[in-house]
Amino acid sequence: MTDRCLWERMLVGGTAALLVAAFAAMPAWRGMPQAAFESESMDATRFSAGYDAMVARYKVGETEDGLPIVRPPPGDVYVAAERWRFRPLLELQAGQSYRLHVASQDILHGIVVDGHEALLVPGQAALLTLTPTGPGSMSMVCSEYCGLEHNKMRSLITVLEKE
């Protein structure tokens, strides 16, 4: 033990210090950034009413599997999560601000959009203020395992040039 080189002792000590530092940093996770999403008290009836009104007014088409394609104006936008899709298919404008209300229609889902994540507890809604940048697309992905086709539960928001 006595003939151990100095650098080796430093290596052991340094490693131990690094590990302790990493461990000490753990409470910081609790404040991890997921602040962008807020939970809101919106019951299922109000959500459905908002959703139906939005689709009725701003529907511009339909996909092959009957998913409505909706181009809402800036403001309130409703997204329903259900096994294994998000509806409707959204077309938003770059540079405009949208209040995205997302709610699960069946079981626990998750949503990741624009780098923000929320868990979608049935009976509650999650709210995110979203301002798409340049034209292109944004992905909306389910982040909580919700059944065999969970991996297919993703949708692309089309971002259009600002009018």
Place this chain on the structure above:
Amino acid sequence: MVKGEAAVLGQDAVGIGREIEPRGWTITGVSLSPALRAELYGWALLAIGSLAMAGALALLLVLSRVPQTQVLLPWSWQSFFYTALVTHVILSFVVWFLAVLGAFTVLVTAASGGARRWSPLGPLGMGLSVVGGVLLVVPALLNIGEPELNNYVPIVVHPLYYLGLALVAVGVALAVVRMLANPGGLRGCVGFAVGVAGLCYLIALVCFALAGLSLPAGLDLATLNERLFWGGGHILQFVNTALMLAAWTAIAEQAFGKPPVSPALFRVALGSMVVFALAGPVFYGLFDILSLEQRLAFTGLLWYGLALPPIIVGSGLTVMLIRRRAEILDSAAAQGLAISLAVFVVGGVMGFFLGASDARTPSHYHAAIGGVNLAFMVLFVVVILPALARNVRGALAWRSIHLYGWGQLVFSLGMFVAGAAGVPRKTMGAVAQGIDSPLKKVAMGVYGLGGVAAVIGGVLFIIVVLSYLLARKDSAHD
């Protein structure tokens, strides 16, 4: 290598791995009593049997997708597909690793010396696990139960499957407890790493239990199984990592006569894993079982706790391999070690370039798991089979390891390039998934070739090791 050479190796100019462990502290070349040998045989058979069954299911999965062969199956392929997939995953990612843990506990117990305590737990644990392993396969073969592809521990919702899982879990726990009750063997580096794997395993079981107790009634089966196995499943990755480091160290001791880093550094690195794993059960008190925080806390735990130990031991191994490169050409074990390290490092580096939803994510997992698999494959050839009085002759076993390793490397790199070029995740191999650019095509082709090589290597390895296990042991060895 002869143990007497240790003194010469000890004069190595640089400090890494300078301390030589006293004879008896290492598990290589340890001699087993007939009772312990029978236990080790059971674990080895469970490990290789799981891989063989997983391979057979993979073949059925492929057949069930081809219209010409679909008709040969006794069930409709749609319902069979996911059940078989779940069983394939549980055998090749959970039972295989846990059986290696079981085998390691026997070797470490054998190195403990002196009178042994709680000996009946050993064969009991092994027996329960083997029975459990068999039960796990029954639902897939009878095509019963509802499959769930939840993370880490996928489930076929059927009593036989849950019973099988519980028997495997309890069996391995008994083997771990018996090892911890005879702590003499834990003093060596390999023994220490296996001890860490064992403790982390028990912590994972505590997490499963806490999750089970805190889950509310009336949940959907998908959510129930996902959240039941989420935390403990993460802690099981600590177990797998510790086992890989134990295997690397055992192989290094065999090939070079010493551990990859000094025992003190090794203990700090591995010991930290237990400290991090202990945070797991605490999370169940801090966060709601169904919350986002609960999920992110365990993901964070892997990032914080599981990066440094493989980097430390892997760096030591790299230094060792470079310094002793002249010996590598003559040592099959050293070559196996080098391939395992290379594949694992490639996977680890890829982990830093993850593109959220393209093919780079699975390429990271494939390479990391490939590296772990390779470590265990080499362990079987240089430690476990010899300890079972079955010395591997001929080059076939080593060729299969090389084929698997190089194939896995090419496969992961090709998949990574394809992902970086924009091929989406989970649709690999599908026709017309935007595979248009020449780069994507070449990457997909290379990835396919590597995959085929890896599959052939893996199948060959299973056949070779199984034939050694089922053959009579070397008479000269006793």
